[in-house]
Amino acid sequence: xxxxxxxxxxxxxxxxxxxxxxxxxxxxxxxxxxxxxxxxxxxxxxxxxxxxxxxxxxxxxxxxxxxxxxxxxxxxxxxxxxxxxxxxxxxxxxxxxxxxxxxxxxxxxxxxxxxxxxxxxxxxxxxxxxxxxxxxxxxxxxxxxxxx
Amino acid sequence: xxxxxxxxxxxxxxxxxxxxxxxxxxxxxxxxxxxxxxxxxxxxxxxxxxxxxxxxxxxxxxxxxxxxxxxxxxxxxxxxxxxxxxxxxxxxxxxxxxxxxxxxxxxxxxxxxxxxxxxxxxxxxxxxxxxxxxxxxxxxxxxxxxxxxxxxxxxxxxxxxxxxxxxxxxxxxxxxxxxxxxxxxxxxxxxxx
Numbered sequence: 001x002x003x004x005x006x007x008x009x010x011x012x013x014x015x016x017x018x019x020x021x022x023x024x025x026x027x028x029x030x031x032x033x034x035x036x037x038x039x040x041x042x043x044x045x046x047x048x049x050x051x052x053x054x055x056x057x058x059x060x061x062x063x064x065x066x067x068x069x070x071x072x073x074x075x076x077x078x079x080x081x082x083x084x085x086x087x088x089x090x091x092x093x094x095x096x097x098x099x100x101x102x103x104x105x106x107x108x109x110x111x112x113x114x115x116x117x118x119x120x121x122x123x124x125x126x127x128x129x130x131x132x133x134x135x136x137x138x139x140x141x142x143x144x145x146x147x148x
Numbered sequence: 149x150x151x152x153x154x155x156x157x158x159x160x161x162x163x164x165x166x167x168x169x170x171x172x173x174x175x176x177x178x179x180x181x182x183x184x185x186x187x188x189x190x191x192x193x194x195x196x197x198x199x200x201x202x203x204x205x206x207x208x209x210x211x212x213x214x215x216x217x218x219x220x221x222x223x224x225x226x227x228x229x230x231x232x233x234x235x236x237x238x239x240x241x242x243x244x245x246x247x248x249x250x251x252x253x254x255x256x257x258x259x260x261x262x263x264x265x266x267x268x269x270x271x272x273x274x275x276x277x278x279x280x281x282x283x284x285x286x287x288x289x290x291x292x293x294x295x296x297x298x299x300x301x302x303x304x305x306x307x308x309x310x311x312x313x314x315x316x317x318x319x320x321x322x323x324x325x326x327x328x329x330x331x332x333x334x335x336x337x338x339x340x341x
Contacts, residue, residue, distance in 0.1 A: 011318045011325070015296070017303050046329050050297040053275050055184050058193065066179045067172050069197070073205040074168070 001029070006036055014043055156220055163211045171211075175204050178221055181299060182228055188294035189232040191283070199235055203228040218308075225309040233287055274336075281331035289324035296321060 009026045012018040018026065030037040099116060102108050162170035182203060187196035207214075207224050214223050282293055295301045295309065306317045 007322060008315070008318050011321045012303070015303070015321075042329060043325055046325060046332070047297075049274060049278055049332075050293070050328075053278060053297075055187050055298050058183075062183075062197065063179065066183075066197075066201070067175055069201040070175055070204045070208075071168070071172075073201065074208075077205075077209075 001025075003033060003036055006030075006033070007039075010036065010040055010043065014040070014047060157216050160211065160214060160216065160220060163208065171204075171208050174220060178224065179204075181221070182224070184299060185225070185294060186228060186232055188298045189229070189291065190235055191279075195235065199231050200228060203231050206231075222308045222311065226311070229291060277332055277335045278328075281328050281335065284331050285324060285327060288320060289327055292317070292320050292324050293328065 006026060006029050009018060009022055009029075013023060013026045030040055099120065102116060103113050156174070159170045159174055163174070179200070182200040183196055186200045186203075187193065190196055190199060203224065207220075207227050210227075214220065282290060285293065292306065292310075295306050301309070303314045303317050307314045310317065312320075
């Protein structure tokens, strides 16, 4: 085995992840290899430092309320969906009524009525076109099921 | 870190059928791991709480995509880490994270709080430098240091969480520690070499 291969064992030795045979093999190597022994010592010092840093335990109230925080997101999710759907529906209804009022109003010039209808037609074409494009690319996307 | 078992599979199956009670049991089982990993990765208590809860929320919404053979936690961990790294990239706070912020937020405690004052000062300075060095590691090295040193995960648990082999874990840990050692030496100067 080369020193490079022993380095793979070094981490396991440091973290007590080796079986007895691997441990014995590694210990025999460091007895005869000063470089690996020195590197092991440096890693051991580093480990002592990292092991002495602990992330502080928060107060118990955080754990007591933890599930509520997750549950609130479910509720808010439903709230957002309801609000968005009804909001969009109300805006569309309002716009429809507004346009209907303008079209039916005999005092409004015909050219303005045609312009409004043309604008709505253009908007509808754009919306359908973008929607169709999105659907097309989503169906053709070979990576859509790849776990990221 | 707890490993998956038949009971967990049954809970996941109930979650798939829409049981929030079953999901609450899973959340309570893994909330500490989720919170502390997020805290290690983003370094801020409020963000760690928010991101870990958001990860549980997203996990529930996508529970139908969970393959039972993976177990819940490794799959959930992918969601959590992606959220944390995305959060860090968006706010670009990695470089500005410091131990001062962490201690102000109460995120970090030292195992040797009872040490003699002079030793404590030295240790605190060392810890500050260590945390700065951890923050300078790239994502994959940073996360493996967090998982090993702050969550005390075994190589097998890390391999499962990272969807890689134990050999890859060993190798990644070696290079992460090597890099961390170099960064610390650079900060502390030649006297520590």
